[in-house]
Amino acid sequence: MSNKRRLWQIFGPVICAFLLLLIVFLLPWERTFSKQSVYEAANSQTTTVFKGVGMKREAYKNGYIPFYGSSELSRFDPLHPSVIAEKYNRNYRPFLLGGPGSQSLAQYIGMQGTAKQLENKKAVVIISPQWFTKQGQNPQAFDLYYSPLQTTMFLLNAKNNKTDRYAAQRIASMPTVKSGIIKNCLKKVARGEKLTGWDRFLIKNRQRMLTNEDNFFSTFQVRNRVDKIEQRAKLLPDKYSQAALKKVADEQAEMHTNSNNLGIDNTFYRTRLSKKVLKKLKGSQKHFDYVKSPEYADFELMLNQFAKQHTNVLFIIPPINAKWMKYTGLSQKMYQESVAKIERQLTSQGFENIADLSKDGGKKYFMEDTIHLGWNGWVAVDKYVKKFAALPNKRYNYDMSNYYYSKSWQNKTGVKPLNLSNKDSLKDQ
Template identity: 80%
Template sequence: MSNKRRLWQIFGPVLCAFILLIIVFLIPWERTFSKDSIFQAANSQTTTVFKGVKMKQEAYEDGYVPFYGSSELSRMDPLHPSVIAEKYKRNYRPFLLGGPGSQSLAQFVGMQGTSEQLKNRKAVVIISPQWFTKQGQNPQAFSLYYSPLQTTMFLLKAKNNKADRYAAQRLLDMPDIKAGIIKSGLKKIAAGKKLSSWDRFLLQGRRQMLANEDTFFSSFQLRDRVQKIRRRAKLLPDKYSVAALKKVADEQAEMHTNSNNLGIDNTFYRTRLSKKVLKKLKGSQRNFNYTQSPEYGDFQLMLNQFAKQHTNVLFIIPPINAKWAKYTGLSQSMYQESVAKMEKQLTSQGFENIADLSKDGAKKYFMQDTIHLGWNGWIAVDQAVKPFMALPNRKYNYDLNNYYYSKNWQNKTNVKKVDLSNKERLKDK
């Protein structure tokens, strides 16, 4: 046997496998998902779905509406938006995007692959004031949601403007951005430099590989909540009425919060708030401050993305459980100041659809635990979402201001409360 033939027998299969792998990952692959798979993904809240693109694109084209948020979306009691939409056959279905730690920067990256699908469409954002800490985006949490695929998409569309330079620098601040074409591309954009033709070639190849990976694997490891949603829906009255829903909410909440005097779900209280933990947490939040944070700059990135897409957005600002705030010493005046700052950033740029629930934390059964919306809280959310979704779609133009990326704004205090009472926030103007 010749040496050439012997070498081919040894290395030939490896070379063929390598060539096949390149073909599989570099040639665009098409796939469509079943309606059942998309419904499952819309309520799954897995990081695979969050970081992916293809499934979200199909969902939005089919009438799903993104609900951007964090851990409150996981509190799936019978009044949850997904359950109400299922029960009453709404003309939209929520696509839940977020989990613990999915703050503005992670959400911004996760929006990059669906800009075309959300042009002149609608979206809902549940803002967590707890994101607005001195640190801002938690780096460890960002790791869970970081999408290299959507970061390459951002880079290939990036321009030399304040928003893209700011986004690139913020991404470079995160530990997940390691050496390679993505990091070098981000460095160039952050410095106001153009990507070279070679940079773009490498990024396009990287994007295609990641897109194929997304197409193949995005439906794997979905969290199946479909039956859970349908079981919860059976608890709701057949005919929609706020009074009837409130009756269900009160009954369910009373049943699930009877182990404590803080209005907290029994399971959460039992598993997360032992006597030892409770003792440590008393007065522990007296120095918390949500008014000064880099999160305001990251939040502006989300607003910039919505503006580019002309997306009509409803912003919901939840409260904190008032009994819990009193126990931990969290300042309600500080909380309201942070809300005023968020609303100023929104309304001054044309985002006027705001459901401010921030003062409702003392209402009975409004919260499910310490900081997350629950039974009656979800009814209040639906009373904002329902009329918002009834509005016809049209192109929304916003008046963005780069000032909101500045350190001056991020650290600004004593922002005056915006008067929302005179704004026809949910009417088509």
């Protein structure tokens, strides 16, 4: 047997398999998703779903509302928005997008593949003022949520404007975006350069492969929380009322916070706050500052994407556990200044649906732990979401300003709270 034949017998099958795989991933193909798989994905909060496109597009066409947020969405007590929507057969279902560290920049990229599906529709954003640190987007967390697929979509639609140049510069600056065609094209867009025909050809082929990967693997690693939602829903009264929900919230919270005097869930307190940890954290946050941050400019990217889609958005600003603030020395004055700055950025551009819960951290059973909404917090959120979801879909126009990308705004202090007459209108209707 000749050496060539031996080599072919050894490497031939590998080469053929590789070529076949390449052809499969380069050929465009579509996939449909069952209602059950979409429902599971909507509540899974996996990075696979977050970074994908197909599943979200299918969901938004069928009555799901994206809930953009972070780790608070993982707190599945009986008053969680997904549980309430299921129990009372609401005309919407939340599609949960985010987890620990999913800040504005990661969320912005994750919005690129669903612009058409959310045009003239609704979305909910839970803003965490804790994102607005001196550093802004955490690079390690960004790595978890970064979507090359949706970055290719951004690149193919990028224009020479402030938003796209700023977005390209910020994405390219993240360590997870390695050298290659995507990073090279991001740098070109950041400089205001037009992509060449060859650039677009390479990006389109990359996108086709990533799209096929998404279609292949989008249902893999989906965290099935359906049983959990159904079990939690059994604890809710059959007939909806705010008073009945508050009764359940009080009962559940009393049962789950009886090991400490901070109003913190027993499991969280036991596993995360040992005596040694608590001792270290006393007074540890007195110098925290959420007023100066590059996050304000990243947040503006999200707002511009909503404006581009003419999406009607409800913004929820949660509080921090008041007892925890006192223990760690976190300044309530500073926190309220950061809230005022966020609200000014929203309202000055036409985003007026705001559920400002930032001063409610001292209310009983409002928080589940140190910073995350809990039992009565979710009941308060539902007052807004229920009314908001009932509003008719229509085209919303916004008045966007490039000023909010500037260093001047990122570092601005002394922003006064706005007297928002309509801030509580959704709750009080």
